[in-house]
Amino acid sequence: MTYALEITGLKKTYKGGFQALKNIELKVKQGDFFALLGPNGAGKSTTIGVMTSLVNKTEGQVKIYGHDIDNALELAKSHIGLVPQEFNFNQFEPLTNILVNQAGYYGVERKTALIRAEKYLKQLELWDKRDEPARALSGGMKRRLMIARALMHEPKMLILDEPTAGVDIEIRRAMWDFLQQLNEEGITIILTTHYLEEAEMLCRNIAIIDGGEIVENTTMKGLLAQLDIETFVLDLVPTQHQVSIDGIVSRQLDDHTLEIDISKHQSLNQVFAQLSLQNVEVKSMRNKSNRLEALFVSLINQSGSAKENSKVVA
Amino acid sequence: MNNTIALKSILHKEVHRFMRIWVQTLVPPAITICLYFVIFGSLIGKRIGEMGGFDYMSFIVPGLIMMSVITNSYSNVASSFFSAKWQRNVEEMLVAPVPNWVIVAGYVGGGMCRGILVGLIVTFVALFFVDIQVHNIWVIIATVSLTSATFALGGLINAIFAGSFDDISIIPTFVLTPLTYLGGVFYSISLLPEFWQGVSQANPIVYMVNAFRYGFLGISDVSIVTAFAVIGIFIVTLFTIAMVLISKGIGLRS
Ligand SMILES: Nc1ncnc2c1ncn2[C@@H]1O[C@H](COP(=O)(O)OP(=O)(O)O)[C@@H](O)[C@H]1O
Ligand SMILES: [Mg+2]
Numbered sequence: 182m183t184y185a186l187e188i189t190g191l192k193k194t195y196k197g198g199f200q201a202l203k204n205i206e207l208k209v210k211q212g213d214f215f216a217l218l219g220p221n222g223a224g225k226s227t228t229i230g231v232m233t234s235l236v237n238k239t240e241g242q243v244k245i246y247g248h249d250i251d252n253a254l255e256l257a258k259s260h261i262g263l264v265p266q267e268f269n270f271n272q273f274e275p276l277t278n279i280l281v282n283q284a285g286y287y288g289v290e291r292k293t294a295l296i297r298a299e300k301y302l303k304q305l306e307l308w309d310k311r312d313e314p315a316r317a318l319s320g321g322m323k324r325r326l327m328i329a330r331a332l333m334h335e336p337k338m339l340i341l342d343e344p345t346a347g348v349d350i351e352i353r354r355a356m357w358d359f360l361q362q363l364n365e366e367g368i369t370i371i372l373t374t375h376y377l378e379e380a381e382m383l384c385r386n387i388a389i390i391d392g393g394e395i396v397e398n399t400t401m402k403g404l405l406a407q408l409d410i411e412t413f414v415l416d417l418v419p420t421q422h423q424v425s426i427d428g429i430v431s432r433q434l435d436d437h438t439l440e441i442d443i444s445k446h447q448s449l450n451q452v453f454a455q456l457s458l459q460n461v462e463v464k465s466m467r468n469k470s471n472r473l474e475a476l477f478v479s480l481i482n483q484s485g486s487a488k489e490n491s492k493v494v495a
Numbered sequence: 496m497n498n499t500i501a502l503k504s505i506l507h508k509e510v511h512r513f514m515r516i517w518v519q520t521l522v523p524p525a526i527t528i529c530l531y532f533v534i535f536g537s538l539i540g541k542r543i544g545e546m547g548g549f550d551y552m553s554f555i556v557p558g559l560i561m562m563s564v565i566t567n568s569y570s571n572v573a574s575s576f577f578s579a580k581w582q583r584n585v586e587e588m589l590v591a592p593v594p595n596w597v598i599v600a601g602y603v604g605g606g607m608c609r610g611i612l613v614g615l616i617v618t619f620v621a622l623f624f625v626d627i628q629v630h631n632i633w634v635i636i637a638t639v640s641l642t643s644a645t646f647a648l649g650g651l652i653n654a655i656f657a658g659s660f661d662d663i664s665i666i667p668t669f670v671l672t673p674l675t676y677l678g679g680v681f682y683s684i685s686l687l688p689e690f691w692q693g694v695s696q697a698n699p700i701v702y703m704v705n706a707f708r709y710g711f712l713g714i715s716d717v718s719i720v721t722a723f724a725v726i727g728i729f730i731v732t733l734f735t736i737a738m739v740l741i742s743k744g745i746g747l748r749s
Contacts, residue, residue: 195749233590236749255592263590269583278511279587285504286591288497330587 183247191241216380219390225373262331266342272316287334301329509605557708558680568610568643572650606647635710648733
């Protein structure tokens with residue numbers, strides 16, 4: 182089956198010489214719920230910009246449902262519904278007009294568009310505001326307006342660039358439910374976020390982007406499994422003994438240092454029990470942060486909402 | 496089919512926009528034209544006497560209508576497209592499968608609608624001051640459509656390059672207004688010294704005003720064929736420039 186999104190060797194250097202994308206490789210299956218996770222400035226919006234032709238790429242190939250943006254741009258774009266990071270509607274235009282016009286740009290007749298506008302405005306709890314100018318909406322409502330707008334041409338793929346940034350927690354949950362429902366109806370969803378929690382709640386597959394490169398691309402389960410494992414460094418009283426612990430991955434670095442990988446389900450008691458049996462004495466123990474954790478720590482420091490994500494590092 | 500719907504959407508949005516703010520878009524030209532009529536027609540015009548074989552007021556009416564068509568077509572597209580850039584709602588079109596020519600045609604069409612509507616309003620106001628005669632209605636229709644298209648394209652190009660609201664008033668103030676006032680609205684070019692007659696021939700507005708006046712009065716300082724050729728060349732050139740700029744994404748895509 183063709184991928185919903187296939188990006189190969191994508192590079193972008195902005196005018197002025199800044200290289201925002203170094204080499205992006207990404208594949209998203211049809212019907213997937215996919216997270217692109219990364220700190221501010223990682224290149225998430227730039228990647229989406231290239232897919233939607235708001236950013237001219239420097240090098241590489243992008244295919245949307247098999248349509249290469251280099252030679253079938255309009256076809257490629259017709260499959261995408263975009264919810265951008267920044268509000269980008271006419272603030273003076275009433276909601277219904279915004280939606281119906283947007284549908285028109287995709288070739289949807291006015292009559293059909295009015296029916297759909299009603300459907301999505303109701304689903305997203307904006308129906309009461311339909312005749313108000315967009316500037317009269319709250320931040321969360323504006324965000325939902327952009328979701329409704331992106332759905333007007335019933336795209337196969339919905340791309341949301343940090344859809345819940347600045348949206349309070351209740352509305353965020355309602356939005357998550359709505360997206361999950363869309364995904365169950367068969368729409369491929371790609372969302373960027375810098376909250377791991379959000380990706381964890383929603384997504385089946387995940388790519389982590391940092392400094393314009395994909396540093397990790399795996400299933401959500403796989404990633405969480407990796408996160409589950411904690412590495413401890415044990416400082417031992419020097420021993421000639423070859424230490425090994427049943428059921429636990431360990432590495433003896435020298436005569437007084439042992440590293441062990443413990444999953445959250447395993448208990449440290451059995452480790453110490455076995456070490457005692459072997460007459461190995463532990464002087465002290467510390468947590469070794471692995472690459473992934475270090476990455477998340479850096480993500481979280483930059484996201485400015487450390488509290489919400491603290492359970493990830495804990 | 497899809498493109499027709501997209502084009503209709505842009506046009507709809509554009510017309511809606513200037514109708515919604517009619518106090519800013521439709522009323523001022525009507526007031527301006529009244530002032531011109533009072534000052535040049537009734538007060539000064541009587542002392543000037545005839546121009547080109549007609550009383551002064553009748554002579555200037557076509558030029559005054561043309562002036563408002565030019566200004567309004569230009570500023571409609573310049574402000575609408577620039578504000579779409581400013582508020583970023585231009586991205587609504589850019590991310591959709593709308594071909595560039597549809598974007599150009601939609602905005603230019605919107606500018607033409609405003610230009611021609613204002614032209615009609617001004618003509619209607621003029622009827623209170625003078626009898627308007629029609630020599631050739633087709634020349635009138637063709638000139639007003641082509642002229643408004645030319646300046647709508649100009650306004651679009653201006654907006655593409657503009658980085659601030661100031662940038663969309665520079666061209667109207669420093670280029671458009673002088674060219675219009677020197678474009679034979681208020682006088683016949685033949686009154687000028689030979690050198691300035693030559694210079695005037697480089698001013699495209701001279702051709703538009705004269706072709707338009709020909710439609711009403713049957714008189715012109717330039718040949719009508721030349722006039723249409725000049726307007727045609729301007730439209731083709733400006734359309735090509737606008738298309739190239741939008742395809743390259745100047746001021747639109749990073
Ligand atoms: N138009 C631009 N010109 C120059 N640099 C840009 C432009 N847009 C973004 N950048 C830079 O590219 C990098 C990636 O930005 P972006 O894709 O917006 O990141 P993210 O969405 O992951 O926060 C950032 O360092 C940003 O400053
Ligand atoms: Mg971003």
